[in-house]
Structures are given as structure tokens and as C-alpha cells.
Amino acid sequence: RWLERIVARVAVDAQEVFPTDDLLDHIPLLLDGIADYMEDPADEITADVPVIAKAMELGELRLAQGFDAHEILKEYEILGGVLFSYLVGIVDSVEEECTRGELLACGQRLFRAVAIIQQVTANRYLRVADEHVREREDRLRGFNRTVSHELKNRLGAALGASAMLSESWVVEDAEQRARFLRTIADNLETMKQVLEDLLALSRMDRNARQQRNVMLPEAMAEAVRQLREMAEDQDVRISLAEDLPRVEVDAAAVELCLVNYISNGIKYADPDKPDRWVHLAASREGLEDEEEVVIEVRDNGIGVPPDARDRLFDRFYRVTGGTVTGAEGSGLGLSIVRETVESIGGRAWAEFDDDVGSTFKIALPSRRAADALSP
Ligand code: ADP
Numbered sequence: 001r002w003l004e005r006i007v008a009r010v011a012v013d014a015q016e017v018f019p020t021d022d023l024l025d026h027i028p029l030l031l032d033g034i035a036d037y038m039e040d041p042a043d044e045i046t047a048d049v050p051v052i053a054k055a056m057e058l059g060e061l062r063l064a065q066g067f068d069a070h071e072i073l074k075e076y077e078i079l080g081g082v083l084f085s086y087l088v089g090i091v092d093s094v095e096e097e098c099t100r101g102e103l104l105a106c107g108q109r110l111f112r113a114v115a116i117i118q119q120v121t122a123n124r125y126l127r128v129a130d131e132h133v134r135e136r137e138d139r140l141r142g143f144n145r146t147v148s149h150e151l152k153n154r155l156g157a158a159l160g161a162s163a164m165l166s167e168s169w170v171v172e173d174a175e176q177r178a179r180f181l182r183t184i185a186d187n188l189e190t191m192k193q194v195l196e197d198l199l200a201l202s203r204m205d206r207n208a209r210q211q212r213n214v215m216l217p218e219a220m221a222e223a224v225r226q227l228r229e230m231a232e233d234q235d236v237r238i239s240l241a242e243d244l245p246r247v248e249v250d251a252a253a254v255e256l257c258l259v260n261y262i263s264n265g266i267k268y269a270d271p272d273k274p275d276r277w278v279h280l281a282a283s284r285e286g287l288e289d290e291e292e293v294v295i296e297v298r299d300n301g302i303g304v305p306p307d308a309r310d311r312l313f314d315r316f317y318r319v320t321g322g323t324v325t326g327a328e329g330s331g332l333g334l335s336i337v338r339e340t341v342e343s344i345g346g347r348a349w350a351e352f353d354d355d356v357g358s359t360f361k362i363a364l365p366s367r368r369a370a371d372a373l374s375p
Pocket of ligand 1: 260264265268299301302303304312317318319328329330331332333334335357358
């Protein structure tokens with residue numbers, strides 16, 4: 001009844017309320033803990049009894065599932081209600097002599113036990129939620145520092161060059177003038193790209209709050225659709241593998257990452273190749289319990305020199321500096337991809353297993369409960 005009533009309150013499937021056998025074991029353990037306390041109230045529920053560890057685990061699970069704190073409180077209120085009505089049902093069949101006062105005290109102990117466990121679960125939930133917020137704040141501060149630093153440098157370079165334009169020796173020298181104008185334009189262009197990336201990121205944050213899950217093949221098709229025009233303009237063919245696993249993924253995160261990877265594949269296509277392509281594929285990898293879905297974007301572009309490969313995902317790092325293909329960029333794209341997938345428990349990296357082009361990948365944890373939805 002407890003399970004049914006939780007399910008009726010929150011938008012989570014019944015199997016997901018306690019998604020693994022281990023978690024399903026929570027119920028008897030929680031009940032045992034409560035019963036022990038009722039039998040012997042002198043034995044306080046202390047931190048080392050198993051029921052406390054289970055109650056804490058439940059707090060972490062509920063956070064991961066996106067319950068809010070109020071729902072946890074409610075969940076235990078329901079448990080208290082279910083147990084109390086059981087107590088009312090059996091109280092008449094108790095054979096031992098007892099006073100009314102003793103029966104009331106028994107009810108009071110029941111609620112006290114539930115309240116203790118509720119508190120432990122809620123505290124754990126709030127503690128972990130707090131840690132997540134702090135972690136995100138730290139990352140954000142670091143990110144702000146790097147971005148501000150980069151913008152300040154760019155602005156400084158552009159201002160410096162514009163001051164030079166009024167120097168008499170520059171005014172008279174067309175070549176020098178052109179050089180300083182180019183410095184101004186390049187730096188402004190980079191600042192524009194940085195701002196565009198930041199805007200994309202803030203859109204992503206908004207989407208992530210109202211997390212929208214979609215099937216992986218749809219998310220991949222959507223990313224391809226967004227870049228079809230750009231690919232046609234640059235004469236690059238985009239193809240999508242047919243056997244994509246049907247797992248649920250976070251739409252905003254996957255689309256943001258793939259749009260970055262694919263647009264890089266297009267931007268850094270090899271001008272000397274007649275057939276230029278970007279190919280997308282995905283597969284499930286790893287063991288049952290820790291299965292992940294790996295998505296890859298492979299291209300036959302200009303590739304990345306071995307000594308630059310380690311730094312690709314660093315903020316503002318650019319190998320070509322826009323000189324080889326004239327591709328514009330901020331050097332932020334890949335670092336944003338990495339931040340985004342890591343924030344949802346995944347990984348992002350690049351592989352260069354032969355000398356043709358590059359392969360950029362992301363791996364996302366793939367939950368079994370979500371997999372169960374696939375046909
Ligand atoms: P940018 O805005 O410069 O494209 P990214 O962070 O997306 O920034 O990429 C960083 C650098 O990595 C790029 O400047 C480019 O030198 C290199 N790079 C990224 N993707 C590819 C690719 N598919 N092929 C070759 N080089 C790439």
C-alpha cells in the first residue's frame with residue numbers, strides 16, 4: 001500500500017520507486033527497524049543500526065530521481081499512516097492485558113520511529129543536494145574567471161590595436177594599418193563566438209532544469225537536422241548509423257554535445273578531399289550494472305596533430321587558430337561539451353586511431369529502468 005500510494009503522488013513508475021532488489025529490501029529493513037524500536041523503546045535508533053544506513057540511501061536515491069524534499073516527508077507520512085492503520089487493525093487481537101495508556105504509548109512510539117527515519121532520509125537528501133549545489137557553484141566560478149580573463153585579453157588586444165591606428169607612423173603605412181585592423185577584427189570575432197557559446201550554454205541550463213528525456217535516435221536526428229544547412233554549404237555529407245540503441249537520454253545535453261561535435265566536423269573538414277563526411281553512431285557498452293551508451297561523431301577532416309590532442313577539451317584551446325581552414329571559433333565548444341556530460345555523470349573524449357580525421361565521443365550512464373522502456 002505504501003508503494004501504491006507513493007506512485008499515486010509522483011510521476012515515477014512503480015518499479016522505479018525501489019528500482020533494484022537491493023532497494024526493495026529497504027522496505028522490510030525499515031519496518032524491522034521500526035518494529036525493533038516499538039518492542040524496546042529504551043533502545044534508541046542509533047546511527048549504527050542498518051535501518052539508518054538504508055534511510056540514508058533512500059535519501060540519495062530520491063534526490064537522483066528528482067523527488068523534492070516535500071515528497072520525501074510525504075512518503076514517510078504515508079508510511080506512518082499505513083502502519084498505524086495496521087496497528088489499529090490488530091490491537092483488538094492482542095491477548096496480553098494492557099492499559100489504554102500503554103496502547104497510546106505504543107502508537108506514539110510508532111510515530112516517533114517513523115519520524116526518526118524520515119529525518120535521516122531528509123537530512124541525507126538535503127546534504128547531498130547541498131554538495132551538488134556547491135560543486136556547481138565552484139565550477140561556475142572557475143568558468144567565470146576563465147571567460148572574464150579571456151574576454152579581457154581580447155578586449156585589451158583590440159583596444160591596443162585601435163590606439164595604434166592613430167599613431168602617425170601607422171596612419172602613413174597602409175600595411176601596418178591593415179595589420180592592426182585585422183587584429184581588431186579577429187579579437188572582436190572571437191569575443192562574438194565566446195558570447196554565442198555562453199548564450200547556448202545558458203539556454204542549455206534552462207532546458208536542463210525542466211529535464212526532457214527523449215529516445216537517443218531522436219536526439220541524434222535532431223542534432224543532424226539543426227546542422228544540415230551548414231553541412232550543405234560546406235559540401236560535407238552527414239550520415240547517421242541505422243542500429244542506434246533505443247535508450248532514453250537527456251535531450252538538451254545530448255543535442256548540445258552533438259551539435260558541437262558535428263559542427264566541428266564540418267568546420268574542420270579537409271578542403272583537399274573530394275568526399276567530405278561526418279558519421280554518427282552509438283552503441284551500448286560495459287557490464288550490466290554499469291552499462292553506458294557511447295555516442296561517436298567521426299569525420300574525415302583535417303585531424304588533430306598528436307601534440308595537440310591532450311589539450312583539445314581545455315577552455316579556449318584552438319589548434320588551428322582559424323588559420324588552416326579559416327574556421328571561426330572560440331575554443332570553448334569542446335570544454336562546454338565536457339562540462340555538460342560530466343554534469344550528468346558521463347565522459348567526453350577524442351580518439352585518433354588512424355591518420356584520417358578524428359572521432360569525438362561521449363559516454364552517458366544508461367539506467368536499466370530507462371532501458372526497460374525500449375521495445
Ligand atoms: P572552436 O570554437 O575553436 O571550434 P572547440 O572547443 O570546439 O573550439 O575546439 C577546439 C579546437 O579543437 C578547435 O579549434 C580545433 O582546432 C580542434 N578541433 C575540434 N574538433 C575538430 C575536428 N573534428 N577536427 C579537427 N580539429 C578539431
